[in-house]
Amino acid sequence: MKFSTNRVLVINPGATSTKIAVYDEEVVLLKKTVEHPIQSLEKFPRLIDQYSYRLDLILQILKEEKIFLETLTAVVGRGGLLKPLAGGTYAVNEKMIEDLKKAEQGEHASNLGAVMAANLGKSLNIPAFIVDPVSVDEMEPVARVSGLADIKRISLSHALNMKAVARKVAKKMNRRYEEANFIVVHLGSGVSVTPHKKGKMIDVNNAKAEGPFSPDRCGGLPADQLVNLCFSGKYTHEELKKKLLGKGGLYSYFATTDVRQVEAMAEDGDVQADIVLEALAYQVAKEIGAMATVLMGEVDRIVLTGGIAYSQRIVADIMKRVKFIAPVEVVAGEEELESLALGALRVLRGEEAVAQYS
Ligand SMILES: Nc1ncnc2c1ncn2[C@@H]1O[C@H](COP(=O)(O)OP(=O)(O)OP(=O)(O)O)[C@@H](O)[C@H]1O
Numbered sequence: 307m308k309f310s311t312n313r314v315l316v317i318n319p320g321a322t323s324t325k326i327a328v329y330d331e332e333v334v335l336l337k338k339t340v341e342h343p344i345q346s347l348e349k350f351p352r353l354i355d356q357y358s359y360r361l362d363l364i365l366q367i368l369k370e371e372k373i374f375l376e377t378l379t380a381v382v383g384r385g386g387l388l389k390p391l392a393g394g395t396y397a398v399n400e401k402m403i404e405d406l407k408k409a410e411q412g413e414h415a416s417n418l419g420a421v422m423a424a425n426l427g428k429s430l431n432i433p434a435f436i437v438d439p440v441s442v443d444e445m446e447p448v449a450r451v452s453g454l455a456d457i458k459r460i461s462l463s464h465a466l467n468m469k470a471v472a473r474k475v476a477k478k479m480n481r482r483y484e485e486a487n488f489i490v491v492h493l494g495s496g497v498s499v500t501p502h503k504k505g506k507m508i509d510v511n512n513a514k515a516e517g518p519f520s521p522d523r524c525g526g527l528p529a530d531q532l533v534n535l536c537f538s539g540k541y542t543h544e545e546l547k548k549k550l551l552g553k554g555g556l557y558s559y560f561a562t563t564d565v566r567q568v569e570a571m572a573e574d575g576d577v578q579a580d581i582v583l584e585a586l587a588y589q590v591a592k593e594i595g596a597m598a599t600v601l602m603g604e605v606d607r608i609v610l611t612g613g614i615a616y617s618q619r620i621v622a623d624i625m626k627r628v629k630f631i632a633p634v635e636v637v638a639g640e641e642e643l644e645s646l647a648l649g650a651l652r653v654l655r656g657e658e659a660v661a662q663y664s
């Protein structure tokens with residue numbers, strides 16, 4: 307029997323875990339994180355091959371929690387590395403699944419979200435969606451120019467959390483997201499700094515390759531020295547890619563991606579830990595300054611979000627450098643499950659038109 311209210315299953319696959327939730331309208335019925343030990347994942351040659359393994363675990367949890375599949379009215383998954391597309395809630399379709407399976411834009415755990423949602427949606431005969439995937443691209447033409455004709459700047463970011471948080475802050479200000487200007491900074495394992503101009507992310511540091519360094523990524527590097535490193539013979543192509551993305555940033559200095567551990571080292575008198583932490587905040591602040599020029603100084607709020615926004619030290623270090631630009635709002639942590647549910651609900655309630663991927 308279907309519920310008269312909307313009951314939405316939310317699936318957010320991450321690198322080493324799958325987070326799921328069930329919402330009855332905006333009320334959380336279930337929230338769970340299933341950890342995937344590295345040994346369970348490494349037997350799959352490609353990320354997409356993990357699909358049945360992860361889906362079976364989700365179905366098992368729903369069974370244990372006595373949430374019957376026939377009571378679901380929609381399913382929403384995190385969207386992955388699709389073709390560049392505008393923000394919004396998208397119906398999952400064949401073309402999307404084809405592109406994600408081919409992973410032409412790259413492998414990312416979130417690529418599994420739409421695939422799992424599609425399968426469940428089809429078998430239960432309910433709509434399946436994704437919301438604001440990593441490849442949301444609302445950049446203005448001028449932002450795409452890199453400075454080398456062979457290379458075009460691309461938009462890969464924590465769009466889902468940043469757009470949801472910006473909507474939340476706009477609501478608190480009694481404004482519509484589409485009517486205000488924000489600089490939103492996601493401070494997670496990766497860092498995204500985005501100017502949102504009246505509801506559009508008109509520029510962004512590609513969180514996989516540019517901007518500030520992060521706990522596990524190097525961010526933008528001096529090009530000349532990077533080229534020398536590439537041809538030094540010390541690393542294969544794969545090794546270097548992993549070094550820059552996964553073993554870069556804080557990890558490259560301290561063999562940990564945990565900001566709290568590096569903070570503890572700094573408190574114990576480790577001078578390098580102290581400087582590198584300050585540099586993280588310094589680089590983020592510098593990027594915020596750059597994005598303020600993108601918005602020509604018309605910034606209603608700077609918003610800091612993501613796990614590192616729990617760090618009083620880093621937040622204070624960023625704030626002291628950027629508070630002259632606009633008031634700073636801190637929304638620590640991420641609310642990706644809620645953001646996915648709300649995106650699906652906006653469409654189910656007819657508040658937003660569903661977008662089509664082609
Ligand atoms: N209380 C805290 N103080 C300082 N740092 C923290 C705190 N809690 C979490 N972090 C840091 O936040 C980072 C992880 O953030 P988050 O959970 O948003 O990232 P993620 O989900 O792993 O990756 P991403 O957000 O890039 O998709 C880690 O470096 C962690 O050490």
Ligand SMILES: CCCC(=O)O
Pocket residue numbers: 440462463464496513514
């Ligand atoms: C590439 C931005 C998204 C992520 O790092 O998870």
